[in-house]
Amino acid sequence: MAQHTPQELANRLKDGLLSFPVTAFDADLLFDETAYRKHLAWQASFPVAGLFAAGGTGEGFSLTPEEIATVVRVAVEEVGSTVPVLAPAAGNTAQAVRNAHDAEAGGAEGLLVLPPYLTEADQAGLEAHVDAVCSATSLGVIVYNRANAIYSADTVARLAERHENFIGFKDGVGSIEHLTKVFAKNGDRLFYLGGLPTAETFALPLLQLGMSTYSSAMYNFVPEFALEFYRDVRAQDRAAVTDKLNRFVLPYIEIRDRVKGYGVSIVKGGLRAVGRDAGSVRPPLQDLTEQDLADLKALIDAHVLQSA
Numbered sequence: 001m002a003q004h005t006p007q008e009l010a011n012r013l014k015d016g017l018l019s020f021p022v023t024a025f026d027a028d029l030l031f032d033e034t035a036y037r038k039h040l041a042w043q044a045s046f047p048v049a050g051l052f053a054a055g056g057t058g059e060g061f062s063l064t065p066e067e068i069a070t071v072v073r074v075a076v077e078e079v080g081s082t083v084p085v086l087a088p089a090a091g092n093t094a095q096a097v098r099n100a101h102d103a104e105a106g107g108a109e110g111l112l113v114l115p116p117y118l119t120e121a122d123q124a125g126l127e128a129h130v131d132a133v134c135s136a137t138s139l140g141v142i143v144y145n146r147a148n149a150i151y152s153a154d155t156v157a158r159l160a161e162r163h164e165n166f167i168g169f170k171d172g173v174g175s176i177e178h179l180t181k182v183f184a185k186n187g188d189r190l191f192y193l194g195g196l197p198t199a200e201t202f203a204l205p206l207l208q209l210g211m212s213t214y215s216s217a218m219y220n221f222v223p224e225f226a227l228e229f230y231r232d233v234r235a236q237d238r239a240a241v242t243d244k245l246n247r248f249v250l251p252y253i254e255i256r257d258r259v260k261g262y263g264v265s266i267v268k269g270g271l272r273a274v275g276r277d278a279g280s281v282r283p284p285l286q287d288l289t290e291q292d293l294a295d296l297k298a299l300i301d302a303h304v305l306q307s308a
């Protein structure tokens with residue numbers, strides 16, 4: 001049973017950093033519950049506003065619906081008493097609705113609707129997809145605007161009008177024009193979170209567009225740095241943000257961009273580099289090469305851990 005109403009959840013999430021934990025796998029790439037619990041307990045020992053289990057960084061797209069239900073249940077058991085746990089609603093509409101039911105039964109506080117797989121989709125279809133998820137649950141629902149799921153300002157407004165439990169808009173595209181339209185039309189009815197790869201890169205400019213928070217993948221392995229970065233963003237301390245971008249974030253995305261899919265792999269690489277291994281990524285992703293991992297470790301050692 002959720003402890004927050006959808007509006008309470010929105011209020012809690014909008015003013016703090018959001019954690020998107022990796023899903024730990026063992027040597028056979030099966031869910032490693034012990035390692036996952038250990039990772040979550042560490043993640044929740046810092047002041048984050050919410051924890052999104054089996055999101056993008058959590059390789060939700062590589063998990064079966066049964067695995068997603070298990071991962072979410074385990075996250076709620078492990079950290080749900082201290083931080084709200086949100087679950088993915090992924091894939092086709094039937095699967096997303098099933099994820100919503102499982103999440104509610106497992107004690108999650110909210111849902112993130114991930115883009116459906118493969119097919120192109122336009123507004124009426126996307127609206128029907130989100131309608132189905134919102135109607136299937138009393139949990140707060142956030143849509144992830146990315147890839148084949150681009151929600152127009154009007155679609156967002158209609159969904160917000162119809163569903164009290166529709167609470168948030170997460171963006172993974174970064175179109176200033178689109179975000180301006182969505183925010184101008186929907187204002188404070190929703191909260192807005194940045195979800196571009198390595199969201200720190202865009203956090204300060206997106207704050208001006210109404211995005212008061214973001215999903216931090218790097219929070220997985222350098223939580224104190226990520227929280228300090230978020231504080232600098234919210235204080236609009238441009239000098240401190242620029243210093244951290246130059247020192248760590250921009251060299252980090254240079255490594256991330258060496259191979260497609262490294263946006264997730266580099267996070268598991270970061271955990272390996274700081275001695276908190278959560279296993280390999282599942283195909284179609286691939287692990288960092290030895291050289292890329294060594295470069296990442298040197299970067300973390302020199303510019304994050306030294307100054308922590």
Ligand SMILES: O=C([O-])C(=O)C[C@H](O)[C@@H](O)C(=O)[O-]
Pocket residue numbers: 020055056057058194195196197198199200214215216217218263
């Ligand atoms: O679902 C997810 O993991 C994401 O939103 C992607 C990342 O958290 C992204 O914001 C990042 O890489 O910082």
